[in-house]
Amino acid sequence: MHRRLHALAGVVWLDPRAVRPVGVEGPARRVVGWEALREEHPGTPPVEQPGRWSPVWTAAVAVALARLLAVSGGKRMAVPDGPVAEAFRKAIDILLPPGPPTREVVLAGPGLPAAITDIALVPQHPQTGEVWPTGARAVVPLAADVWMHLASHDDRRLVPAASGMPAGVRRDDPPPLLPWRPFRPDWEMFVSTLARLPEVRQPWLRATTR
16 A cells, blocks of 8 residues: 655655554543643644744644645635734635635634634644634634644734843743744645635635645
8 A cells, every 4th residue: 555654854644545443452542621631731832943934833734734824715814913824824825816805714623602603724633633613604724733823822913023132131930932934835735725625626726825
């Protein structure tokens, strides 16, 4: 069997067409419920030492970006401000035609207000693969560890700082890690995911990614 592995600095993504689940001996692992998930799995920070973007983030956002593009129908999408915009908006602006947005992307999931929207960006359960149920017209799953961080840190920006702390100011807690450069989803992961989606056969989408 042909197996395709996408390895990104220690992060390995398996092509779903090349793997299958198998049973294991021993007691069944406890499945964490959605509400407890936010407590037990607060999320993966986007920046690692010494200022590099986490490969978990660049890969997960690339996969979700491909699915967002597929469900957009080629129409401009409005993305909420904050880390969600920092992760997705620049790529969306490049890949979709200019003009006012006609569709809306909303972060939906455990702990957030229920909202009926055009496109919902929802967590995918890390144990079961289940996606958060929502009444949105289109649902785009995002790796839970990345989604949890976005949902819990909606007041922080994911952009490099222009300057540090003011001179003479001291603080007891360590400052948050800041990236060296703007965020960029992994392009190879994006193209690979898009190639497996049925929407890729649509002429507008093929033209967008050339």
